Amino acid sequence: TRTAPLTNTDVAALDTAHVFHSWSAQKTLNPLALAGGSGSTVWDHEGRTYLDFSSQLVNTNIGHQHPRLIGAIKEQLDILTTVAPSHANHTRAVAAQKILSHAPSTMDKVFFTNGGADANENAIRMARLHTGRDKVISRYRSYHGNTGAAIVATGDWRRIPNEYSRGHVHVFGPYLYRSEFWAETPEQEAERALQHLRRTVELEGPQSIAAMLLETVPGTAGILLPPPGYLEGVRALCDQHGIVLILDEVMAGFGRTGDWFALDAFNVRPDLITFAKGVNSGYVPVGGVIISEEISATFNDRVFPGGLTYSGHPLAAASVVASIEAFEQENIVENAARIGADHLEPGLKALAARHEFIGEVRGRGVFWALELVEDRTTRKPVNAGFMGKLKTELLNRGLLPFIADNRVHVVPPAVVTPEEVRQALAIYDDALTAVS
């Protein structure tokens, strides 16, 4: 019966009255109401548009409303909208085949999940069962997801093979700008971070360590490209001790770094790769684990005690197939690489030359961070008040930013155009001037 068009205020009020939001104190919410989008642009209910340089949660790699994905989802809707994971489904099988065609040749199968967190849950489960060990080493500067307790709460037999003491150990990874190792060069940082990891493995007991779980390029933690030799050194350490190497490519994969997988830029072959986000840009929730031949073979005769009702959901699978085909035919990975090298890198470095409080510019492809500091010598991060003002200035100028701690992550869709990058750079420049 509603006749008046929706306003942003209507939508935000209805939302905050009924929707419980992630990672927030519910009384402090002030959500931006978004009504629609196309490519690298989104808009609200009152005709205001924004360049989406957040890619939402760094997941819309193919941009908003790509017609090929929309068409594939609609087509699948008329065929079969849901199917139990135990059945064979053609769309799901093709989705797995397509994902594997871009993964290292040592990879054998894909296990589908609903998103990134449960991809990591299942990768850890596979590593524990494969090795018969318990501990997992990961890094302080990382994000791997938000699940943890459901299988342990489960009462039936499925709990039993998953009852580990759940030892988790954290280490520092390389981050030269804020080195924990007093390093001055990337080589020193890689070597010393590896030495710290090696000593941790030795003191924890290599025989107790099932897996190392690393984001190939830590994303939310700051877009920290690993220095040459680091990932290769981690691989060698894993080989030495029979530890499973899990690379989390949930944020870094599918074009974000200008490669199909971020690991393609390094000489490293993981045992398990987790993915989500960019695989279908989140048009339908999906994630998964890409499994090596060796780990896959562990479960040839032995039951894999893991599963999800919507594993390989047909609508998600259809969107995965369409997304990968569009990436291939529209050279989207190549576009991300070119945008990074020819437009974002020089453009962001020019910004740093103009604005004293940009302490470091780092990244690759469409995966960049500006680290903002009060003082370039002490590298003291700018405070939350500064970042809040910057966010407002960016939004007021029509750019939807991704802000984490004292950083602006410049993470547009992989389909972004040079002209959109030019507009965004001008907005960052003006907004930085306004807050300085």
Ligand code: PLP
């Ligand atoms: N791993 C990484 C590297 C991520 O960035 C994220 C989400 O941001 C996750 C895992 C968790 O994914 P999801 O939110 O789909 O569970």
